[in-house]
Structures are given as C-alpha cells and as structure tokens.
Amino acid sequence: MEVLGSRVLVRPVDRDRSLRFYRDALGLAIHREFPGGTVFFLGNGFLELSGRGTGSSAPDVAIWVQVRDLADTEAELTRRGVPVLREPRTEPWGLREMWIADPDGLRIVLVEIPSDHPLRRDTRSDPEP
Numbered sequence: 001m002e003v004l005g006s007r008v009l010v011r012p013v014d015r016d017r018s019l020r021f022y023r024d025a026l027g028l029a030i031h032r033e034f035p036g037g038t039v040f041f042l043g044n045g046f047l048e049l050s051g052r053g054t055g056s057s058a059p060d061v062a063i064w065v066q067v068r069d070l071a072d073t074e075a076e077l078t079r080r081g082v083p084v085l086r087e088p089r090t091e092p093w094g095l096r097e098m099w100i101a102d103p104d105g106l107r108i109v110l111v112e113i114p115s116d117h118p119l120r121r122d123t124r125s126d127p128e129p
Contacts, residue, residue, distance in 0.1 A: 007039065007046035008063060010106060011053030017103045018049050025080045055104055062099075062107040070096045070112035094118070 012018035019038055022028050028040040028047065037050030043066060067073045070088045077100065078084070085107070086099035096112040113119050 007048050009048050011051040012049055013053050013055040013104050015049060021103050025082050053104060057105040062109050064109045064111060066111050070098055073110055074098055
C-alpha cells in the first residue's frame with residue numbers, strides 16, 4: 001500500500017457545535033471547507049468534520065495531539081471553557097499528557113514531549129553500532 005495522505009474523520013452529532021469546539025475552543029486553523037464539511041490542520045495531519053454521527057464515541061479511540069507546552073495549553077483551554085478530563089501528568093513512558101474530549105465525547109490526548117525524552121534525541125549523531 002502506498003499512502004499519499006491521511007486525515008482523521010469525525011462524524012459529529014451536531015456539526016455546528018463541533019465546528020465551534022475545534023475552531024474556537026481548540027483554535028485549530030481551517031485547511032478547507034466544502035458543503036457539509038470542514039477540514040482542520042492538525043499538526044502534520046488533518047481532522048475532517050463531515051457527515052452526521054450517532055453520538056457514541058468508542059472509548060478505545062482517541063486523537064493524539066502534540067503541543068509545545070502542556071501547562072500553557074491547559075491554561076488557554078481553561079480560559080476558553082474546555083473541561084479537562086484528566087489533569088496533566090508525566091506518564092511512565094516519559095511523555096506529559098492531559099485529556100480533554102470533544103462535544104460528542106471523543107477523547108483528545110494532548111501531549112508534550114519533554115526535552116530530555118528519547119523522541120527528541122537526534123539519532124543522526126549516535127555512533128554506529
């Protein structure tokens with residue numbers, strides 16, 4: 001399979017409510033709009049709101065979003081009235097995570113990668129094995 005692009009598709013129960021959440025509360029920039037849908041920039045990917053959902057979000061599905069500073073993000077979202085499901089904490093694997101949810105209950109995991117975490121290490125400078 002040759003992958004040329006990708007995006008997360010979200011089928012909201014109430015498109016206008018979800019549009020306000022992703023656009024206004026989270027502050028995501030719009031990539032494009034089309035009749036019945038909006039595509040947002042999501043870092044190096046996209047999130048598309050389109051169609052109509054049933055309102056039942058699978059508890060095992062989440063959107064993972066890396067942010068630069070989790071404390072700043074928490075303060076900004078709190079000012080905008082976004083409820084925090086789980087306060088920021090450092091996970092056993094070393095990432096800082098905080099959980100929120102969209103209006104239909106889809107969990108969004110906000111992640112900060114600490115400067116000393118292996119995901120930030122430049123492996124190009126590692127010696128040959």
